Amino acid sequence: MAVYTEIPDEEFDAFMxxxxxxxxxxxxxxxxxxxxxxxxxxxxxxxxxLTLYEKRVxxxxxxxxxxxxxxxxxxxxxxxxxxxxREGKALKQLAGRPAAMVTFLSGMWVRRPQAEHCAAVGAAxxxxxxxxxxxxxxxxxxxxxxxxxxxxxxxxGRADTVAPGLAAIIEDELGEAERSWPAALPRGVIHxxxxxxxxxxxxGRLSGLxxxxxxxxDMFAYDVAVCxxxxxxxxxxxxxxxxxxxLLTGYGSVRPLGDAEIDALPMLARGSALRFLLTRLYDWLTxxxxxxxxxxxxxxxxxxxxxxxxxxxxSAYGLSR
Amino acid sequence: MAVYTEIPDEEFDAFMxxxxxxxxxxxxxxxxxxxxxxxxxxxxxxxxxLTLYEKRVxxxxxxxxxxxxxxxxxxxxxxxxxxxxREGKALKQLAGRPAAMVTFLSGMWVRRPQAEHCAAVGAAxxxxxxxxxxxxxxxxxxxxxxxxxxxxxxxxGRADTVAPGLAAIIEDELGEAERSWPAALPRGVIHxxxxxxxxxxxxGRLSGLxxxxxxxxDMFAYDVAVCxxxxxxxxxxxxxxxxxxxLLTGYGSVRPLGDAEIDALPMLARGSALRFLLTRLYDWLTxxxxxxxxxxxxxxxxxxxxxxxxxxxxSAYGLSR
Numbered sequence: 034m035a036v037y038t039e040i041p042d043e044e045f046d047a048f049m050x051x052x053x054x055x056x057x058x059x060x061x062x063x064x065x066x067x068x069x070x071x072x073x074x075x076x077x078x079x080x081x082x083l084t085l086y087e088k089r090v091x092x093x094x095x096x097x098x099x100x101x102x103x104x105x106x107x108x109x110x111x112x113x114x115x116x117x118x119r120e121g122k123a124l125k126q127l128a129g130r131p132a133a134m135v136t137f138l139s140g141m142w143v144r145r146p147q148a149e150h151c152a153a154v155g156a157a158x159x160x161x162x163x164x165x166x167x168x169x170x171x172x173x174x175x176x177x178x179x180x181x182x183x184x185x186x187x188x189x190g191r192a193d194t195v196a197p198g199l200a201a202i203i204e205d206e207l208g209e210a211e212r213s214w215p216a217a218l219p220r221g222v223i224h225x226x227x228x229x230x231x232x233x234x235x236x237g238r239l240s241g242l243x244x245x246x247x248x249x250x251d252m253f254a255y256d257v258a259v260c261x262x263x264x265x266x267x268x269x270x271x272x273x274x275x276x277x278x279x280l281l282t283g284y285g286s287v288r289p290l291g292d293a294e295i296d297a298l299p300m301l302a303r304g305s306a307l308r309f310l311l312t313r314l315y316d317w318l319t320x321x322x323x324x325x326x327x328x329x330x331x332x333x334x335x336x337x338x339x340x341x342x343x344x345x346x347x348s349a350y351g352l353s354r
Numbered sequence: 355m356a357v358y359t360e361i362p363d364e365e366f367d368a369f370m371x372x373x374x375x376x377x378x379x380x381x382x383x384x385x386x387x388x389x390x391x392x393x394x395x396x397x398x399x400x401x402x403x404l405t406l407y408e409k410r411v412x413x414x415x416x417x418x419x420x421x422x423x424x425x426x427x428x429x430x431x432x433x434x435x436x437x438x439x440r441e442g443k444a445l446k447q448l449a450g451r452p453a454a455m456v457t458f459l460s461g462m463w464v465r466r467p468q469a470e471h472c473a474a475v476g477a478a479x480x481x482x483x484x485x486x487x488x489x490x491x492x493x494x495x496x497x498x499x500x501x502x503x504x505x506x507x508x509x510x511g512r513a514d515t516v517a518p519g520l521a522a523i524i525e526d527e528l529g530e531a532e533r534s535w536p537a538a539l540p541r542g543v544i545h546x547x548x549x550x551x552x553x554x555x556x557x558g559r560l561s562g563l564x565x566x567x568x569x570x571x572d573m574f575a576y577d578v579a580v581c582x583x584x585x586x587x588x589x590x591x592x593x594x595x596x597x598x599x600x601l602l603t604g605y606g607s608v609r610p611l612g613d614a615e616i617d618a619l620p621m622l623a624r625g626s627a628l629r630f631l632l633t634r635l636y637d638w639l640t641x642x643x644x645x646x647x648x649x650x651x652x653x654x655x656x657x658x659x660x661x662x663x664x665x666x667x668x669s670a671y672g673l674s675r
Contacts, residue, residue: 039465040465041465041466042464042465042466045462056556056557057462058460058461058556059458059459059460059461059462060462061384061385061386061394062384062385062386063382063383063384063385064382064383064384064385065382065383073382073394075401075460080396137380138380139379139380139396140379140380141378141380141381143363144360144361144362144363145362145363235377235379236377
């Protein structure tokens, strides 16, 4: 939750006048999103989200992200759509940063997802995978198996200061993932970060997906594994099999998982848990003094990882062939 | 900038259903306001600001604050107006905290105020003073002269760790304020915190005043002095006399300052600078690890205080009798 960049008055005025959205009535920084600065802008034409991309987002990736949102929206996925200025540009500059304005989505994210939310998000994820099939641009997943060891090495051997024994588990998992990571599964555009705060519901129905800034080209089943970790565990660290079954069944109702994907699910879930454990561990160990964002607890994903290490096959997630 | 409290889904739903505002379409935490948690709520009926009062606001003061906003709005002041629920209540409970929903004001605050903004805010402050004249409830200013020494004592003698010599200046100023603080000036409801981020402009015109959570019963001219400090200094710490004259002239065009008020202005400006120096110093010295808010620089007000100490009479602020 943060706004990192203050926009000078005159620059903001000139920026907004470059769009055909009428007079600006309000602009408020939003206390959501940890990577970028987000503002809710109200104009005569409606509501918009203005994003200033801070340094953790590579400017070279922005055409992929903005193009993807536009592609998905055209295919009927409810997601923010980039607004083009009078010259047709969606990607612009503001306050010295890359900036874009997107349409506002109604809905709220669910703090405590229930099984019906998991079913809905599973189905929406499958629709996203199908809708992205003919998107022309590709983007490598910067946070897949070959990126994990370099990330871990940046933690400087300090994992055990967070939890005794953590370093040994991580090293074991890195080795296992490097040996056994699946390669030949169906691929395409994945969201890669579809946590509850990126999924909006309205009146009990899923109303939209947001935050495509980790989207990339990778295995669909890995995206499913990310959602299993993000949606189906209880606060005490145990898997809720009812929610997992709902998520997987929801997904399968739109895009049935193949046998190879089902077989790979435990390994993908371990890898996905390791990925979030490592990024959170890195953030935890490197949070600067005076940071505006409280780092997320890496141990939440340590607990999930331990669960997945105990799993024999995908039936542990409520899935039956 | 912060949201301190996460609202459980079911509690939020029940809370919003107690109002006659239609279906909720969106609720986003706002990265503004350092004392409370604020959310921008969009419903079928429009936009609202939902505030959860955190521990720095005394619950006993809330009827004063909410009643004042209602009173001022009825008198034609553009300020947030509390929304009453179906039972007629404006002050409610949510997530274990006092909570209220108020109307949304269009406009944006000005990052770099110019003289015309200062003139407008001066006039608006005077209109607020006149409109508050017949407000029935009173509230003591908790941060006036008799509150400063206790606040300073809570800083534990650590002022010189922030700037060498600061402690001696503060002790000198405390003594001077306690000896010479004016008492017999015109009094009534004052805003007491009318900084630029609490004043909205739209199309170059002042569109509203917000954040009445320091409002109290005190001398009108003290409120003017707060605004002089908040609006009329440059980033380098020098007073912009053009802006000061604009603010005082704007104020006087609606409510002319009396001779006694003008004579007291240098002392009131010193006291107001001391008040913000002390609260910022306290926050600076006591900011907890992991705080979501970056404390404001106390030395900004140290520089303003030093300016006011050099002032002979109110002509230094561009005011001629």
